[in-house]
Structures are given as structure tokens and as C-alpha cells.
Amino acid sequence: MTERAADTRGDAWRRLRRIGAPRLTKANVLVTVLAVTLGFALATQVQQTQEAGLESLTQPELLRVLDDVSQRSARLDAQLGELQRNRDALRSGVDTSAAALQQAQDQVDRLGILAGTVPATGPGIALTISDPGSKVTAVHLLDIVQELRNAGAEVIQVGGVRVVASTFFDDEGTTVYADNAPVERPLTILAIGDSATLSAAMSIPGGVVDSVSQRGGVATVSIRDHIEIRALHTLIPPRFATPVPAATATASPTP
Amino acid sequence: MIPAIGLVVGIIAGLVLHPTVPLWAQPYLPIAVVAALDAVFGGVRAVLDGIFDDKVFIVSFLSNVVVAAFIVFLGDQLGVGTQLSTGVVVVLGVRIFSNVASIRRHLFRA
Numbered sequence: 001m002t003e004r005a006a007d008t009r010g011d012a013w014r015r016l017r018r019i020g021a022p023r024l025t026k027a028n029v030l031v032t033v034l035a036v037t038l039g040f041a042l043a044t045q046v047q048q049t050q051e052a053g054l055e056s057l058t059q060p061e062l063l064r065v066l067d068d069v070s071q072r073s074a075r076l077d078a079q080l081g082e083l084q085r086n087r088d089a090l091r092s093g094v095d096t097s098a099a100a101l102q103q104a105q106d107q108v109d110r111l112g113i114l115a116g117t118v119p120a121t122g123p124g125i126a127l128t129i130s131d132p133g134s135k136v137t138a139v140h141l142l143d144i145v146q147e148l149r150n151a152g153a154e155v156i157q158v159g160g161v162r163v164v165a166s167t168f169f170d171d172e173g174t175t176v177y178a179d180n181a182p183v184e185r186p187l188t189i190l191a192i193g194d195s196a197t198l199s200a201a202m203s204i205p206g207g208v209v210d211s212v213s214q215r216g217g218v219a220t221v222s223i224r225d226h227i228e229i230r231a232l233h234t235l236i237p238p239r240f241a242t243p244v245p246a247a248t249a250t251a252s253p254t255p
Numbered sequence: 256m257i258p259a260i261g262l263v264v265g266i267i268a269g270l271v272l273h274p275t276v277p278l279w280a281q282p283y284l285p286i287a288v289v290a291a292l293d294a295v296f297g298g299v300r301a302v303l304d305g306i307f308d309d310k311v312f313i314v315s316f317l318s319n320v321v322v323a324a325f326i327v328f329l330g331d332q333l334g335v336g337t338q339l340s341t342g343v344v345v346v347l348g349v350r351i352f353s354n355v356a357s358i359r360r361h362l363f364r365a
């Protein structure tokens with residue numbers, strides 16, 4: 001069996017070799033032509049298939065492609081809308097926060113000037129009091145400050161001390177203290193505000209200049225376009241006072 | 256031997272020349288190629304069976320190609336071109352498989 005099988009196998013290979021041997025018959029040439037044609041067609045078709053575009057697709061396939069494309073387009077449209085909304089929201093958010101920041105900065109500036117925590121500059125007057133007899137006391141200084149405030153002074157400095165809401169004046173011997181800091185003589189007082197109004201307020205009859213000269217001193221008011229007040233007040237956080245909650249404050253006004 | 260070389264030459268020529276299939280031939284060429292392949296495998300099998308005949312091979316090759324193309328054409332006219340193409344490919348595929356199996360048995364006894 002094995003032997004016969006081997007024989008048959010040998011036969012097959014021999015036949016293949018025999019038929020494969022180059023013969024130049026008409027039929028062989030024709031077969032070769034057919035083979036060339038087949039190979040050519042095969043390669044052509046393979047390439048055609050590989051580079052086939054939409055034109056080789058059937059109608060249902062085209063419909064599916066179209067459907068895919070339109071779904072994808074709708075999805076992308078939705079995405080585009082969402083992203084645009086996000087962008088707009090972010091942009092307006094930036095604007096809003098910039099405005100809020102500006103507002104906050106303005107508030108900080110205002111409060112800083114009011115609380116004396118930032119240097120201030122502007123038009124105003126410089127008041128110098130030469131007082132050889134040291135007759136000008138804390139009470140007079142307080143009067144001067146009141147008078148300046150009455151005339152609309154926004155920022156006041158006495159000696160080296162920034163005058164704020166909590167500032168107090170005190171006497172010890174012949175030395176005047178502002179916020180526990182001695183004020184050197186001659187006393188210098190700087191005030192920022194409408195300089196004409198301020199100087200007028202100082203010079204009115206019976207006003208500051210008058211009362212100082214009554215005590216044997218000389219008060220000089222000089223109007224300046226540009227006064228810089230660099231003395232700062234150090235804020236001390238309140239220990240006892242806390243703000244009343246907003247809701248309660250509006251509900252029950254202080255009696 | 257020469258036809259095998261011819262096949263290779265044809266493939267190379269197709270790759271190099273890169274021809275465009277004319278529009279009218281586009282539905283038929285794939286089926287015709289499969290039909291021709293069937294004829295080729297049939298021919299090889301006939302060689303191994305010892306019953307190969309040049310004339311029979313040429314006629315079967317050409318008729319295979321023409322009939323396959325005609326079936327597809329007919330199917331297109333009847334509106335069942337896709338289904339008929341599939342059917343032809345299935346039939347030819349089965350024939351190719353059985354021919355290859357026969358060739359394999361002849362050459363390797365397995």
C-alpha cells in the first residue's frame with residue numbers, strides 16, 4: 001500500500017514535471033497567453049479594489065455611509081454648539097470676574113485710604129505751627145483736625161501719625177501725643193482735600209490761625225497742588241466687636 | 256512551466272502598468288478572475304490525474320470566464336446581481352477547494 005502510494009505520488013510529480021517542461025506548441029502558447037491575462041486581470045482587480053472609492057459601493061452601502069456621515073455631522077454639530085456655549089460662558093465669566101476684581105480693587109483703595117493703610121496723594125494744605133511756649137495742646141490739635149474734617153479733608157497726618165477713626169490726642173507735660181507717639185514741634189499737619197476750602201477754614205476769623213496766634217504761636221498755611229501722605233496706620237484686628245449678621249441687621253434696625 | 260511564468264509576468268505587468276478597469280467591466284472582472292482561477296486549478300488537477308488536454312483547458316477557461324460574466328450580467332438585468340455574484344463566487348469557491356484538495360492528495364498523499 002505504502003509502496004503503491006509512493007508510486008502514485010511519484011507519478012504525480014513526474015506528470016507535473018513533464019507538463020511543466022517547456023514545450024512550444026500552439027496550445028501551450030495559448031495557455032500562456034491566458035495565464036498572462038489572468039495574472040494581469042488579477043493584479044488589476046486587486047489594485048482596483050484597494051483603491052476603490054465610493055463608486056464601487058452598492059446603493060445600500062452608500063446609504064449606510066451617508067447615514068454614518070450625517071449622524072457624525074449631527075454629533076459634531078452638537079459638540080460644536082456645546083463648546084461654543086462653554087467658550088461664551090468662560091468668556092463672560094472672565095469679563096465678570098475682571099469687573100468684580102476691578103470693583104474689589106476700588107473698594108480696597110477706598111477702604112485703605114479711609115483706614116490709613118495705604119499712602120495717599122493729592123492736592124491739599126500743609127499747616128505748620130511754631131509754638132515757642134508750647135501752649136498748643138492736644139485739645140487744640142483735636143480742634144484743628146475737626147476743623148479740617150469739617151472742611152472736607154480726606155486724609156490727615158499730624159506729625160508722623162496718620163489720623164484715622166481711632167486716633168486720639170493726649171498731653172504729657174508739654175509734649176503732645178498722637179496715638180501714643182510724640183508730635184515734635186513745630187507741629188506739622190498735612191491734609192489732602194480741596195486746598196482752597198481747607199486753607200479758608202484754617203484762616204477764618206476765630207479759626208485755627210487766630211487761636212494759635214492768641215497763644216503766642218504762629219500758624220502758617222501753605223497751599224500745595226501735590227501732597228504725599230506716607231504715614232500709615234497699622235490695623236489692629238478688633239477683639240470685641242464683630243459685625244452683626246446681615247440678615248439680622250436688616251430685619252431689626254438698631255433702636 | 257511557461258504558463259506559470261506567464262501568470263507571474265501578468266501579475267507584475269498589472270502591478271507596474273496600474274491600469275484602470277473600464278466602468279463597464281467593473282462588475283464582471285472580479286467574477287471572471289475567480290472563474291479563471293477555478294479553470295486553472297481544474298487544469299492543474301487534470302494534469303495530476305493524467306487527463307490534461309490543452310484544448311479542453313482553453314475552452315473551459317474561456318467558457319468559465321464568459322459564463323461567469325454572463326451570469327453576473329443577467330443578474331444585474333434581473334435586479335439580483337449582488338445575490339447571483341455571491342452565488343457564483345460560492346460555487347466557484349467550492350470547486351476551487353475541491354480541486355485544491357484533489358491536487359494536494361495527488362502531490363502529498365494527504
